[in-house]
Amino acid sequence: MSQSSQLAGAPVICVVGARPNYMKVAPIIRACAALRPALPTLLLHTGQHYDPLMKDRLFEDLELPDPDVNLGVGSGTHAVQTAEVMRRFEPVLDQYGARAVLVVGDVNSTLACALVAVKRGVPVAHVEAGLRSYDRAMPEEINRVLTDQIADLLYTTERDAAANLQREGIAPERVVFVGNVMIDSLRASLAKATPPAQTLAAAGLDATAIAAGYGVVTLHRPSNVDRRETLAPILDALRAIAARLPLVVALHPRTRASIDRHGMNEALAAPGFLVLPPQGYLEMLGLMANARLVLTDSGGMQEETTALGVPCLTLRENTERPITIEQGTNTLVGVAPEAIVAAAATVLDGGGKAGRIPEYWDGRAAERIAAHLAHWLEKHQGESPR
Numbered sequence: 136m137s138q139s140s141q142l143a144g145a146p147v148i149c150v151v152g153a154r155p156n157y158m159k160v161a162p163i164i165r166a167c168a169a170l171r172p173a174l175p176t177l178l179l180h181t182g183q184h185y186d187p188l189m190k191d192r193l194f195e196d197l198e199l200p201d202p203d204v205n206l207g208v209g210s211g212t213h214a215v216q217t218a219e220v221m222r223r224f225e226p227v228l229d230q231y232g233a234r235a236v237l238v239v240g241d242v243n244s245t246l247a248c249a250l251v252a253v254k255r256g257v258p259v260a261h262v263e264a265g266l267r268s269y270d271r272a273m274p275e276e277i278n279r280v281l282t283d284q285i286a287d288l289l290y291t292t293e294r295d296a297a298a299n300l301q302r303e304g305i306a307p308e309r310v311v312f313v314g315n316v317m318i319d320s321l322r323a324s325l326a327k328a329t330p331p332a333q334t335l336a337a338a339g340l341d342a343t344a345i346a347a348g349y350g351v352v353t354l355h356r357p358s359n360v361d362r363r364e365t366l367a368p369i370l371d372a373l374r375a376i377a378a379r380l381p382l383v384v385a386l387h388p389r390t391r392a393s394i395d396r397h398g399m400n401e402a403l404a405a406p407g408f409l410v411l412p413p414q415g416y417l418e419m420l421g422l423m424a425n426a427r428l429v430l431t432d433s434g435g436m437q438e439e440t441t442a443l444g445v446p447c448l449t450l451r452e453n454t455e456r457p458i459t460i461e462q463g464t465n466t467l468v469g470v471a472p473e474a475i476v477a478a479a480a481t482v483l484d485g486g487g488k489a490g491r492i493p494e495y496w497d498g499r500a501a502e503r504i505a506a507h508l509a510h511w512l513e514k515h516q517g518e519s520p521r
């Protein structure tokens with residue numbers, strides 16, 4: 136067999152590591168399988184997230200197959216986690232002779248696997264390329280900038296991303312505007328979303344508490360949750376809002392650990408809070424879709440609320456997803472308690488943004504990626520990407 140016909144049967148390795156990666160990769164794997172001929176894929180989990188609540192439930196909800204390979208890296212400092220993914224990924228890449236490596240988003244696993252692949256001469260496709268917060272204190276920003284620099288194909292969710300990439304010297308022919316794969320998952324799953332009352336009842340909470348409306352809260356950015364001096368005022372603001380609107384809080388393990396470490400358990404015991412462990416995808420979708428308001432520091436939820444038309448208050452000073460502000464339902468409120476409380480009051484008094492759905496957030500982004508990638512691989516088969 137010639138080298139290029141051997142390669143033609145080799146898989147595209149699709150990498151997931153942490154929770155927000157799953158909803159992006161699920162539709163891509165399905166779209167690759169639906170091509171004629173199908174584009175073979177191999178699902179690799181780095182093990183960055185490993186708790187059943189952070190992984191297994193989401194895999195089930197998204198109908199993702201079990202990973203073909205799990206590197207089992209677990210938690211650690213950024214250096215340890217990134218290095219461990221790289222060390223364990225390299226032999227796997229060699230073993231499968233991958234045709235390309237597809238990475239999504241901006242987590243440590245994204246950068247680690249892209250870096251290994253590129254140095255092995257394997258083409259790298261980055262999905263959700265070109266987003267920039269211009270905040271280099273954010274670990275994800277470093278992962279985004281570096282992954283985009285080394286990727287061969289950069290699939291973007293919004294048109295402005297191309298300008299960000301061009302400013303960083305990235306050739307326009309490597310950039311392809313495809314839309315938002317996260318919204319593919321949302322649209323495919325919305326009809327199956329779990330009713331909020333059912334989610335609360337399953338957690339042993341009083342579902343009648345949300346009968347007259349509720350808000351949803353998620354917080355996990357290290358800059359917000361790791362230190363008492365930032366977390367305590369945010370929780371104060373949430374308590375003030377909870378006095379008016381019940382708040383369902385889905386607590387990330389990082390935030391739970393910080394609350395425990397700082398002895399702040401009382402903060403979420405106030406009336407008006409309904410505290411849940413990390414939720415499945417269908418539960419979160421049901422909670423968000425029916426909420427009057429979402430307060431979050433998540434990247435993905437800024438996009439999901441825009442797609443759902445639900446007002447979102449982002450508890451950060453910046454966002455890499457400005458389209459959710461310009462076109463969607465998102466408002467950047469920062470982390471000053473007075474600003475958070477005032478912004479929530481505006482929404483509850485009827486001033487929430489209605490927004491519109493951005494271009495190509497139409498449920499078909501993964502189809503565009505699969506078709507483009509298959510064509511590109513066909514054309515470049517056997518060439519060194521660089």
Ligand code: UD1
Pocket residue numbers: 153154155183184185186187189210211241242243244274275355357387388389434
């Ligand atoms: C990671 C991503 C972030 C993403 C988030 C979603 C990076 C740099 N950050 O942050 O972009 O928004 O995932 O959740 O990649 N832990 C568990 N169980 C798990 C995984 C983690 O208990 O299954 C604990 C760990 O002990 C760790 C903490 O949660 O201390 C944070 O996990 P980590 O993967 O380091 O980063 P995230 O904060 O989740």
